[in-house]
Amino acid sequence: MTFLGEESGTLRVPPHSVEAEQALLGSIFLDPEVLLGASEILAPEDFYREGHRRIYEAMLALAENGEPVDVVSVAAKLREQGILEDVGGDTYLFDLAASVPSPKNALYYAEVIQEKALLRKLIDAAEAIAAHGYTGGSAREVLEEAERLITTLVESRPEEGFRRLQDVLVELYQTLERLAQGEKEVRGLSTGFLDLDRLLAGLRRSDLIIIAARPSVGKTAFALNIAHHVALRARKPVAFFSLEMPAEQLALRLLSAEANLDGQLLRSGELGPADWDKLTLAMGKLSEAPFYVDDSPGLTLIDMRTRLRRLAREVGPLGLVVVDYLQLMQAGRRAYENRQQEISAISRGLKAIAREFEVPLIALSQLSRAVEQRQNKRPELSDLRESGSIEQDADVVAFLYREDYYNESTEAAGKVEVLVKKHRNGPTGKVVLGFLRSFSKFVSLAPHA
Numbered sequence: 206m207t208f209l210g211e212e213s214g215t216l217r218v219p220p221h222s223v224e225a226e227q228a229l230l231g232s233i234f235l236d237p238e239v240l241l242g243a244s245e246i247l248a249p250e251d252f253y254r255e256g257h258r259r260i261y262e263a264m265l266a267l268a269e270n271g272e273p274v275d276v277v278s279v280a281a282k283l284r285e286q287g288i289l290e291d292v293g294g295d296t297y298l299f300d301l302a303a304s305v306p307s308p309k310n311a312l313y314y315a316e317v318i319q320e321k322a323l324l325r326k327l328i329d330a331a332e333a334i335a336a337h338g339y340t341g342g343s344a345r346e347v348l349e350e351a352e353r354l355i356t357t358l359v360e361s362r363p364e365e366g367f368r369r370l371q372d373v374l375v376e377l378y379q380t381l382e383r384l385a386q387g388e389k390e391v392r393g394l395s396t397g398f399l400d401l402d403r404l405l406a407g408l409r410r411s412d413l414i415i416i417a418a419r420p421s422v423g424k425t426a427f428a429l430n431i432a433h434h435v436a437l438r439a440r441k442p443v444a445f446f447s448l449e450m451p452a453e454q455l456a457l458r459l460l461s462a463e464a465n466l467d468g469q470l471l472r473s474g475e476l477g478p479a480d481w482d483k484l485t486l487a488m489g490k491l492s493e494a495p496f497y498v499d500d501s502p503g504l505t506l507i508d509m510r511t512r513l514r515r516l517a518r519e520v521g522p523l524g525l526v527v528v529d530y531l532q533l534m535q536a537g538r539r540a541y542e543n544r545q546q547e548i549s550a551i552s553r554g555l556k557a558i559a560r561e562f563e564v565p566l567i568a569l570s571q572l573s574r575a576v577e578q579r580q581n582k583r584p585e586l587s588d589l590r591e592s593g594s595i596e597q598d599a600d601v602v603a604f605l606y607r608e609d610y611y612n613e614s615t616e617a618a619g620k621v622e623v624l625v626k627k628h629r630n631g632p633t634g635k636v637v638l639g640f641l642r643s644f645s646k647f648v649s650l651a652p653h654a
Contacts, residue, residue: 219324222317225317227257228304230260231302231305232307232310232314237273237275243312244268247322256291256293263283276298276301280295330354330355334347394435394441395408398636399649400650401623405628406631411560413568413601414565416570416605417570417572424569425529426640426642430462430645436494437496442495442520443495443527444523444525445499446527447529451500457471460484462645463490466644506550506555525567526558526566528569530569531571555568555598572588582606584626604623605624620640622637623637623638
């Protein structure tokens with residue numbers, strides 16, 4: 206594989222280190238145990254020289270079958286495949302073994318090979334992106350393909366693998382000690398509602414939290430209340446993707462809740478002098494909050510991941526991500542057989558984003574109309590719209606239910622039931638909150654401890 210330089214017109218050799226490849230293979234001949242560590246981070250295709258790739262493949266095959274990995278065995282394996290002379294013959298294998306005085310630097314050689322291989326893959330990806338740009342597709346399609354290729358490379362990096370249970374237990378014990386001493390930062394992120402925090406132990410990092418309800422029950426207001434608490438009280442950056450309403454409407458709801466002003470008065474502009482004082486004070490507080498809104502419609506998973514990475518680079522680690530709402534998203538350019546498959550891809554993608562950024566991700570979701578056909582209209586997991594995989598991918602599934610949504614004269618007017626129907630790492634249950642609809646505000650009914 207060679208590359209033509211635009212400026213000089215000369216052929217450019219892709220990044221590689223033949224010396225590191227020779228040193229690693231020689232180290233394996235000296236100490237076959239080296240192969241165990243090397244195989245965790247290197248695949249055969251990571252070797253630049255074809256002959257070295259074939260030698261490494263033979264070593265892996267021998268080790269997998271429990272056979273000795275030495276010069277004689279590898280030579281026999283390559284001879285059996287009819288490629289011994291192609292890689293340099295017996296002489297080259299013996300030269301490899303003799304070229305390394307000690308195998309102690311083998312891991313370093315493996316890391317050099319891995320680094321060069323990644324650079325070559327980046328060059329290949331860049332060429333593919335450039336070629337895609339000449340095909341006549343839209344800029345958005347080229348950006349999506351570029352993001353996909355780069356993301357594939359990022360996600361292909363070796364993971365940590367096994368951790369000794371003893372090490373995990375030590376870390377867990379230290380966490381439990383800090384919890385017992387009242388260190389709040391060790392717990393999950395507070396929602397701002399005492400009873401809900403007790404039930405969930407807060408919002409946990411890397412969790413996908415689904416909040417679902419019928420239209421106009423209060424999903425957006427509820428998510429805004431939680432996001433408001435995280436940004437304003439906990440002072441952690443919040444990324445809020447609003448696919449349903451513009452940022453100005455979200456800001457109006459936040460102002461209404463923070464200033465305790467009727468949203469209708471704000472929309473009509475019928476404010477008295479005292480109201481303006483409240484409004485000015487609320488705007489000052491909210492302006493200082495690390496709250497970021499993206500109201501672009503029809504976002505894809507790639508769009509979200511790209512924008513979150515950019516935001517995290519600018520403001521640091523994120524505290525919370527909110528998506529309003531899941532059914533308005535698009536999985537990407539790929540065509541799906543049906544909407545259920547696409548929703549499944551979206552829910553899996555959101556969970557992956559939560560894990561990648563190590564942040565709780567709240568995704569709002571619509572419920573199917575089936576709930577309206579029942580006498581008891583409290584939602585169940587089966588009511589999640591369009592895809593059962595939402596339930597599978599989520600760590601927490603909570604439904605909002607308002608009795609006064611169906612019966613305005615009910616004694617439960619102004620109250621919302623938060624029905625936690627799935628909690629992967631804890632109990633399920635019900636929390637009742639007050640809902641001041643005119644102020645887009647939820648309030649805890651639990652007594653403060």
